[in-house]
Amino acid sequence: MEGAPLVRAPKLPLEHVRQKSEQRDLLAGCLVCSGRTPRWTKANAQALAAQHHDRTGHATWVTIATEIQYGNTAPDPRQADIEDAIASASSGDRPGAAPLPDPDAPAVPAAGVSAPTKAALSKRALAAAKPEPSNV
């Protein structure tokens, strides 16, 4: 068959990109001038220790510590996107706390309760205002 379309494989992130961070700490000193106390601590500490030995003949030392970390401990932002997608799919994209309308509920909340009459109110008002009996 001529002109058949080629089936292409989907592009996937097949290549893993490794995150790497490296920190290098240098300490250098002169055993004659300062003993084991570091005298040079910047990136050129090794060169300064070598120069100091060449110029003075003093015994110098260099300590190099390299810390390498692969990967990152920070949370992956793609994980939050996945959780949001799952939450919106399970709630049907509606807010979860929205109340559903109740067709049996009365239109006015106090419809079944009768209001007190004017006479009942005045009886209660008189009872409340009645003076206490005096014991004179």
Ligand SMILES: [Zn+2]
């Ligand atoms: Zn020295």
